[in-house]
Amino acid sequence: MKYDAAVIGAGPAGSFAAIGLASLGYRTLLIDPCNKKKVCAGILTAQYVREFETDEVYIERKLKGVKISFRDINGEINYRQAFEYSIDRETYDNFNLNKALSAGSELKKDAVVSLHETDQWIEIKTKKDVVYADYVVIASGVSDLATQFGGLKQYAYCMQQRKDATPDSYFEMDMKTDGYSWVAPKKDYVLTGTSSLIDYPDIPGDKALIPVGGPVERTYFSRVLLAGDAAGFVSPFEGEGIYYARRSGEIAAEVLAGVMSGENNIADYEKRWKNEFDFSTLNVVSDLLADEDVLEKFVREIRDNEGFNEFVENILTKESKDLSPGDISYLLGKIVH
Numbered sequence: 588m589k590y591d592a593a594v595i596g597a598g599p600a601g602s603f604a605a606i607g608l609a610s611l612g613y614r615t616l617l618i619d620p621c622n623k624k625k626v627c628a629g630i631l632t633a634q635y636v637r638e639f640e641t642d643e644v645y646i647e648r649k650l651k652g653v654k655i656s657f658r659d660i661n662g663e664i665n666y667r668q669a670f671e672y673s674i675d676r677e678t679y680d681n682f683n684l685n686k687a688l689s690a691g692s693e694l695k696k697d698a699v700v701s702l703h704e705t706d707q708w709i710e711i712k713t714k715k716d717v718v719y720a721d722y723v724v725i726a727s728g729v730s731d732l733a734t735q736f737g738g739l740k741q742y743a744y745c746m747q748q749r750k751d752a753t754p755d756s757y758f759e760m761d762m763k764t765d766g767y768s769w770v771a772p773k774k775d776y777v778l779t780g781t782s783s784l785i786d787y788p789d790i791p792g793d794k795a796l797i798p799v800g801g802p803v804e805r806t807y808f809s810r811v812l813l814a815g816d817a818a819g820f821v822s823p824f825e826g827e828g829i830y831y832a833r834r835s836g837e838i839a840a841e842v843l844a845g846v847m848s849g850e851n852n853i854a855d856y857e858k859r860w861k862n863e864f865d866f867s868t869l870n871v872v873s874d875l876l877a878d879e880d881v882l883e884k885f886v887r888e889i890r891d892n893e894g895f896n897e898f899v900e901n902i903l904t905k906e907s908k909d910l911s912p913g914d915i916s917y918l919l920g921k922i923v924h
């Protein structure tokens with residue numbers, strides 16, 4: 588059985604790639620074992636909420652800002668125009684997967700073991716079977732498969748647990764030089780978590796890896812595209828990955844459709860996401876905050892300086908498109924040195 592496209596992984600990257608391809612009439616197969624609990628704080632960022640339609644079925648709470656602390660310094664950013672949604676991640680993933688199936692994609696509940704590119708197609712070996720496709724989107728998140736294609740060299744180790752506490756309408760970030768600990772409020776409980784660059788923090792909870800260090804070196808091959816976490820598309824500053832996963836899945840579908848109709852070259856994928864995703868600005872912020880003195884001043888300024896507070900709000904909500912890495916470096920540098 589040969590498909591026009593196989594999409595490996597039914598997280599946001601894979602489901603939105605499959606939605607795009609199947610809606611255009613391409614014979615699409617989604618492959619995912621559908622057997623793993625996703626460890627995620629479940630925040631749909633302001634940019635996500637601004638750009639995409641959302642559904643109340645997975646929304647747990649509307650968030651009006653973020654509380655940022657470092658040691659005993661506490662700052663609070665109230666979003667002026669934007670807001671975020673805290674979601675139930677499992678319901679969100681199932682919702683998107685069902686949309687892909689309604690659009691006409693097939694689903695194979697299986698795990699892909701290896702891929703073999705030939706001149707004519709790709710042979711996809713799963714645990715139970717072999718299938719063929721003209722093109723493949725690897726959207727398998729942090730996985731061995733992504734690593735086989737040269738992805739994901741750097742991770743942060745995360746632990747998260749559910750806590751029965753009264754939720755607030757702010758996402759909380761307790762900053763560290765190599766990341767942060769968080770409190771994500773849900774409808775009637777919170778998720779607390781923390782990350783480390785060295786190893787899983789020694790506390791009880793659900794474990795997961797998150798890519799750090801930005802996009803992988805190559806996100807396209809002659810018949811294969813990498814999307815979402817598999818391509819390293821996660822903001823190094825706040826760990827946002829759902830927006831990039833969804834959008835890169837959509838771009839992958841558009842480019843593959845263009846390749847199949849003769850209007851696109853597969854290399855266009857990289858041009859398209861580079862044109863939209865600004866990881867360099869976020870890298871600048873995250874690199875500067877790897878220093879304790881800088882971090883302390885950063886949070887103090889958020890607390891005491893209205894202009895700076897607004898400036899960080901713009902970075903977090905991506906409300907202002909005119910902040911270049913140079914501007915960020917200059918402005919942050921001015922304040923924190």
Ligand SMILES: Cc1cc2nc3c(=O)[nH]c(=O)nc-3n(C[C@H](O)[C@H](O)[C@H](O)COP(=O)(O)OP(=O)(O)OC[C@H]3O[C@@H](n4cnc5c(N)ncnc54)[C@H](O)[C@@H]3O)c2cc1C
Binds near residue numbers: 623797817
């Ligand atoms: C602790 C933690 C908290 C986070 N919080 C947030 C947040 O609040 N907001 C935010 O925007 N981002 C957050 N992220 C990041 C976000 O979860 C990811 O960026 C996002 O899930 C990436 O989507 P994806 O579709 O690329 O991969 P995933 O969502 O990881 O989906 C990959 C899919 O591939 C499947 N798969 C894996 N291997 C195979 C295989 N061999 N064959 C077939 N299928 C396979 C898996 O079963 C899975 O369903 C967080 C990450 C972590 C670790």
